[in-house]
Structures are given as C-alpha cells and as structure tokens.
Amino acid sequence: MATVKNGTVVYAEHPTDHIISGVTTKYIEEDIDLDNVPLNGGVLINTLALSSDPYMRYRMRDPSISMFCPVIPLGQPIDNFGIGTIIRSEDPAYKPGDFVEGYINFQEYSIWPGPPEQQHGLRYLNKLDRAPGLPATIYTGTLGLAGKSAFSAYDVFAKENKVLFVSGAAGPVGTFVVEYARICNPKLKIIGSAGSAEKVEIMKKIGCDVTINYKEQDTAEILKEHGPIDIYWDNTSGPTLDAALKNMSHFGLIIACGAISAASNNGEGSIIKNLEEIFQRSITVRGFLYRRGESAKVLPEFYDKITKLVLEGKITSREHRFNGLREAGEALESVHSGKNTGKAVIVVKDE
Amino acid sequence: MATVKNGTVVYAEHPTDHIISGVTTKYIEEDIDLDNVPLNGGVLINTLALSSDPYMRYRMRDPSISMFCPVIPLGQPIDNFGIGTIIRSEDPAYKPGDFVEGYINFQEYSIWPGPPEQQHGLRYLNKLDRAPGLPATIYTGTLGLAGKSAFSAYDVFAKENKVLFVSGAAGPVGTFVVEYARICNPKLKIIGSAGSAEKVEIMKKIGCDVTINYKEQDTAEILKEHGPIDIYWDNTSGPTLDAALKNMSHFGLIIACGAISAASNNGEGSIIKNLEEIFQRSITVRGFLYRRGESAKVLPEFYDKITKLVLEGKITSREHRFNGLREAGEALESVHSGKNTGKAVIVVKDE
Numbered sequence: 001m002a003t004v005k006n007g008t009v010v011y012a013e014h015p016t017d018h019i020i021s022g023v024t025t026k027y028i029e030e031d032i033d034l035d036n037v038p039l040n041g042g043v044l045i046n047t048l049a050l051s052s053d054p055y056m057r058y059r060m061r062d063p064s065i066s067m068f069c070p071v072i073p074l075g076q077p078i079d080n081f082g083i084g085t086i087i088r089s090e091d092p093a094y095k096p097g098d099f100v101e102g103y104i105n106f107q108e109y110s111i112w113p114g115p116p117e118q119q120h121g122l123r124y125l126n127k128l129d130r131a132p133g134l135p136a137t138i139y140t141g142t143l144g145l146a147g148k149s150a151f152s153a154y155d156v157f158a159k160e161n162k163v164l165f166v167s168g169a170a171g172p173v174g175t176f177v178v179e180y181a182r183i184c185n186p187k188l189k190i191i192g193s194a195g196s197a198e199k200v201e202i203m204k205k206i207g208c209d210v211t212i213n214y215k216e217q218d219t220a221e222i223l224k225e226h227g228p229i230d231i232y233w234d235n236t237s238g239p240t241l242d243a244a245l246k247n248m249s250h251f252g253l254i255i256a257c258g259a260i261s262a263a264s265n266n267g268e269g270s271i272i273k274n275l276e277e278i279f280q281r282s283i284t285v286r287g288f289l290y291r292r293g294e295s296a297k298v299l300p301e302f303y304d305k306i307t308k309l310v311l312e313g314k315i316t317s318r319e320h321r322f323n324g325l326r327e328a329g330e331a332l333e334s335v336h337s338g339k340n341t342g343k344a345v346i347v348v349k350d351e
Numbered sequence: 352m353a354t355v356k357n358g359t360v361v362y363a364e365h366p367t368d369h370i371i372s373g374v375t376t377k378y379i380e381e382d383i384d385l386d387n388v389p390l391n392g393g394v395l396i397n398t399l400a401l402s403s404d405p406y407m408r409y410r411m412r413d414p415s416i417s418m419f420c421p422v423i424p425l426g427q428p429i430d431n432f433g434i435g436t437i438i439r440s441e442d443p444a445y446k447p448g449d450f451v452e453g454y455i456n457f458q459e460y461s462i463w464p465g466p467p468e469q470q471h472g473l474r475y476l477n478k479l480d481r482a483p484g485l486p487a488t489i490y491t492g493t494l495g496l497a498g499k500s501a502f503s504a505y506d507v508f509a510k511e512n513k514v515l516f517v518s519g520a521a522g523p524v525g526t527f528v529v530e531y532a533r534i535c536n537p538k539l540k541i542i543g544s545a546g547s548a549e550k551v552e553i554m555k556k557i558g559c560d561v562t563i564n565y566k567e568q569d570t571a572e573i574l575k576e577h578g579p580i581d582i583y584w585d586n587t588s589g590p591t592l593d594a595a596l597k598n599m600s601h602f603g604l605i606i607a608c609g610a611i612s613a614a615s616n617n618g619e620g621s622i623i624k625n626l627e628e629i630f631q632r633s634i635t636v637r638g639f640l641y642r643r644g645e646s647a648k649v650l651p652e653f654y655d656k657i658t659k660l661v662l663e664g665k666i667t668s669r670e671h672r673f674n675g676l677r678e679a680g681e682a683l684e685s686v687h688s689g690k691n692t693g694k695a696v697i698v699v700k701d702e
Binding site: 058067068069237241242250251256257258259268269270271272273274275276277278279280281282283284285286287288289292293 | 593601602621633634637
C-alpha cells in the first residue's frame with residue numbers, strides 16, 4: 001500500500017427539485033496514505049459497493065427542515081448503505097479482510113467512524129459471512145435495505161390472504177415481496193404494477209398473476225376486476241394508492257413502505273380522493289422502517305433464511321450497475337426517473 | 352287510536368353535490384290506520400327521534416355505485432338510526448311500550464321490518480332500558496352512533512399516550528372522545544380543532560388544553576408547537592389530516608373515524624402532501640366502523656358504562672334539534688355545512 005488517489009463524492013448543493021449529478025453532487029479526488037492515515041481507534045474501509053435509494057433525496061435538504069432521516073452536511077462526503085472490506089483496524093471488533101455492511105462514505109477509502117463532522121448518517125458497521133459465489137452488490141439490494149424491508153414487514157404484518165397487490169413491483173423491494181409472498185403462499189393471487197413494458201416482463205417472470213402498466217392501463221379498473229385486495233404493498237403512494245383504496249377488502253391491510261411518486265415530485269403532493277375508504281372498509285395502514293419496532297424483530301433470521309433462498313434461485317435480483325464513484329451522482333439521480341430497472345448500485349471496486 | 356296522518360320523508364332525487372332539502376328529499380303525508388294496518392309478523396313503531404349523520408350523503412347515490420353502505424332506493428322513505436316506542440307487536444320479542452333503537456324509517460309511524468322494498472338499511476331493532484331523566488334524543492348521539500363510535504375505537508385502539516389531537520372536536524363524536532379520553536387519562540394533553548369561535552368555546556368547556564380554529568389559524572404550526580401527536584382522532588380527513596401527518600410521533604396512531612371534508616366536497620378529493628410520513632414515522636392508521644371487527648367487542652359494556660358517565664355529567668351532549676319531519680331534509684343538509692353545533696337530531700315526537 002502507499003499514497004493513492006481517493007475518489008470521493010461530496011454533497012455540493014441543496015436540490016430545488018430533482019438531484020442533478022455534478023450540481024447536487026460533486027466528484028473530487030484527494031490523496032490518502034493507506035499505511036499511515038490516522039484511524040483514531042477505528043478502521044480503514046475499502047469500499048466495494050454502495051446503494052442508491054430514493055430516500056437519499058430526503059437527506060439532501062436544508063438542515064432547518066426536520067425529517068425522519070439525518071441530513072448530509074454541505075461539503076461532506078455522501079454516505080449510505082454500502083459494502084466494503086477492512087484494510088486496517090484499531091478496533092478489536094474488526095480485522096483486516098473482514099467483509100462489512102453499514103453506512104459507508106461515498107469514497108473509495110474511508111475511515112470509520114470517521115471525524116465528528118462525518119458522523120451524520122446511521123452509525124453502524126456489521127461483519128457479514130459472505131456467501132460463496134454471490135457478488136458484493138447483492139448485499140446492497142436483495143440482501144440489503146430492499147430485502148430487509150420486504151422480508152421484515154411481510155413476515156410481521158401480512159396475514160392470511162388471497163389477493164396481494166404490489167406497486168413498484170419490478171423494483172428491488174417489489175420483486176422481493178412478490179417472490180417471497182409466493183414462497184409463503186403458493187395459492188396467492190398476486191397483482192403487480194409498474195411503468196414500462198420491460199417492467200411488465202419482469203413482473204411476469206417473477207410470478208405476478210396479473211400485471212398493470214400504470215402508464216397505459218387503468219389501474220382502478222384492473223384492480224376492480226381482479227380484487228378485492230387483501231394486502232396492498234405500497235411502494236409508490238399517489239394515484240396508485242388512491243386506486244387501491246377503492247378496491248380493498250374489508251379489514252384489508254396496506255403496508256406503507258415507500259412513496260416513490262411523492263419523493264419524486266418535490267413535495268407537491270397528490271390529490272387523493274379515497275381516504276374515506278380507510279374507515280368505510282375498516283382498513284389498517286401500517287407504516288414501517290425495517291430497523292424499528294415490530295418489523296425489526298425478525299431481522300436476526302434474515303441472512304440465514306434469505307441467503308438460502310437466493311442461492312436456490314427462489315429470490316432473484318436485477319441490478320442497474322453504475323461503474324465507479326464518478327457515476328454515483330447519476331445513480332442517485334436515476335432512482336427518481338423510473339427509467340432504470342433493477343437495483344441501482346454503484347460498483348466502487350470491481351472484484 | 353284511529354286513522355291519522357303519517358308524515359314521511361322520501362328520497363326524491365340523487366344529489367349532484369350537496370343534499371338539498373325539498374329536492375333531494377320530499378316530505379309527504381299519507382293516512383295510516385294504527386289499529387288495523389297489517390304488521391305481517393312485525394311491529395308498529397311510533398318514532399321519537401332520528402339521527403342526521405354525514406354518511407347519509409353516501410347512501411343517497413345511484414345504485415350502480417358500490418359503497419360500504421346500502422343505497423336508499425328513489426321514492427322510498429329515508430331510514431337511519433332512530434329511537435321509538437312500540438305501539439303494536441306481532442313479534443314475541445317486542446311488546447307495546449318497549450323503547451327501541453335501530454334503523455327506523457323517516458316516518459311518524461312505521462312497520463318494522465316493513466315490506467321488502469323498504470328493507471334496504473341495516474335491519475336491526477334493539478330494546479333499550481331507558482335511563483330515567485334522559486331525553487330520547489340522546490340515544491341518537493352520545494348514547495348512539497356517535498358515542499358508540501368514539502367509545503369502541505378509543506377503548507380498543509388508543510394506547511398509553513401523552514398527546515391526543517381530535518379534529519371536529521366540537522361535534523358529537525369529537526366531544527365524546529375528548530371527555531372520555533380525559534376520564535381515561537387525566538394527564539393527557541388534548542388538542543382540539545374546529546371551524547368557528549362558538550366551537551372553540553365548546554372545545555374549551557369540555558377540557559381541550561389547546562384549541563385550534565382551523566379557519567383562522569395555521570393548524571400545522573400549532574400542532575408543531577404542542578406536539579408531537581401520539582394519537583390523532585380523525586373526523587375530517589383532508590387538510591387537517593395532512594397537517595397532523597407532519598406532526599405525529601414515531602409509532603403514532605391515527606384513528607380514521609370520518610371524513611367530513613371529503614363527504615362534503617362531492618368526491619373531488621384533497622391534495623395530501625404528507626402521506627410519506629406514514630412510513631417515515633412508522634405510523635399506523637386504523638379505519639373502523641363501530642359495529643365491525645375488534646371495536647365491536649367492547650360494545651356490550653357501552654350502555655352501562657356510558658349511561659353512568661352521562662348521568663354524572665362527565666360525558667356531555669349538545670344538540671341541534673330539528674322539529675318534526677318537515678325539517679328532516681334541512682337536518683340532513685346541515686351536517687355538511689359546518690354551521691350547526693351539536694348533534695343534529697330530528698325530534699319527531701315531542702315528549
């Protein structure tokens with residue numbers, strides 16, 4: 001090892017609307033002496049892969065706005081769920097060569113937990129037993145945030161049911177929910193919706209019984225024909241939620257997992273007509289974040305149970321790979337356009 | 352007894368927007384021979400009081416539209432929760448003089464269950480032990496739908512909490528929730544909202560710690576100052592729901608009881624900006640109808656428990672009384688304007 005260039009993506013400017021690569025984010029390079037950089041009791045991580053998730057838009061905001069997730073301070077490296085290996089360690093919990101997942105800076109090399117001004121994200125770093133043959137990138141999606149969200153809430157909240165509707169069903173959370181629900185209940189009728197012909201093909205391949213291209217078809221009409229819906233897994237909110245509300249079973253359950261349509265329209269909101277169905281049909285809506293509350297209880301089973309299903313080919317993954325940190329801004333931008341298919345992942349180091 | 356005039360309010364025309372007395376509804380009179388009218392195994396009821404509720408707007412619709420509540424067929428008498436006494440009976444379950452509550456026609460005298468074309472509402476008729484000194488009208492509000500809704504859902508869903516926010520807090524459900532919540536938890540901070548200075552006075556009188564006149568004040572600002580909200584009792588939906596979502600506690604609960612703002616705007620819906628808070632704050636939203644599911648389980652305790660609290664003056668009532676069936680259309684119209692205060696009740700027979 002020696003002094004090398006350390007590619008870094010910093011948060012440069014609050015977005016007024018969407019994230020714009022090169023404006024909201026900037027790629028820079030600094031020198032780092034891998035042998036001698038002070039660790040202050042921490043570890044030096046070599047980043048392998050980083051996740052790009054829609055919620056990152058919320059972290060890129062003026063600090064005066066209070067939200068569920070911490071801000072990224074202007075001028076500091078962006079951080080998010082990522083995968084790396086330990087190069088050096090002053091912390092007895094880790095040793096060189098360890099495979100770790102946690103909140104990792106958008107840097108080729110970073111010190112964890114790092115200086116105080118960089119300790120703004122979630123502060124955790126877990127050692128993982130990496131399954132042979134699986135790419136590091138899968139630990140940012142199917143075996144990461146997307147999979148943990150889908151698994152934990154489905155396992156905890158989803159009761160016996162006949163009809164499941166999943167929006168964003170071709171995305172990393174959506175495909176997991178569809179495949180996992182099918183494993184749990186082979187007789188389930190599964191309806192999926194997404195916004196392109198390519199995504200319709202994915203939904204068919206993963207086993208949706210009914211598919212909706214919401215840009216070309218009338219979601220409410222199709223739900224009326226194939227419903228009522230016992231469980232609606234909501235990744236989008238907005239108009240698809242409105243269509244689902246009108247077609248829920250009495251005592252039906254809505255699992256509120258995401259709001260891509262809201263995260264992507266800069267907080268302007270949507271007209272919702274059917275909220276009164278919530279009491280008229282005695283619907284329960286459960287919002288959750290996988291690390292908190294009831295849904296967190298099943299997480300200890302996650303890696304054992306799901307890694308096995310992945311290796312058996314029963315839970316599948318699709319990735320949209322961005323190569324190198326120079327493409328990280330584009331990766332962050334992409335998850336709001338709906339154009340990419342598969343989990344957006346930044347491959348920082350090719351293995 | 353003999354042949355008398357029988358005042359009746361029939362459903363005359365589907366409303367395009369609001370209910371209009373004399374257009375949507377018509378008052379007519381027919382003769383009825385109280386001694387000899389055939390009962391066909393049923394009973395003859397002398398109506399004392401009838402309830403006017405916002406949801407009645409939903410029952411007045413084209414039958415091709417499917418909803419949670421049955422339609423009223425055009426040309427037939429309107430029916431809703433009401434109170435009466437039995438005059439004659441061919442059903443061994445009832446005898447003359449019995450005090451009953453149930454779905455009763457908007458008629459001075461009606462036969463229950465009546466001819467098939469009138470059996471469109473909820474078909475039930477319960478005998479009640481009337482508490483001495485209480486007016487019949489209270490059994491349409493505080494000891495009727497409003498009270499049962501408030502009691503059952505509060506008892507079943509409301510967990511330990513510090514801050515309760517109630518919209519429509521000067522109405523029959525709202526005042527019950529505020530007073531009952533205070534009895535259950537004297538230290539609770541209760542925030543109420545409503546739309547007039549007169550209603551603000553009611554909210555203060557029943558024990559709200561913080562009051563909001565949503566027409567003149569910024570609901571979100573006041574909630575931010577006095578929140579976060581552990582439980583939001585939602586009687587309105589619409590913009591007040593949106594303001595509450597932004598000020599909920601993590602793992603907070605929203606009890607979806609009504610949507611006056613939606614029921615009153617002819618299905619045009621509202622712009623909702625903050626639905627994503629449902630997952631960001633791990634919020635649960637529970638829709639309910641008091642007769643169904645979990646909330647129904649506590650109903651057997653209702654009359655004993657709440658009649659006592661009413662007689663002790665701990666649960667109070669306010670009534671907006673409409674005198675006689677000639678004013679019934681006006682009563683149905685009134686609950687959407689927000690102008691009346693107190694439970695809208697039609698006094699059919701003065702006692």
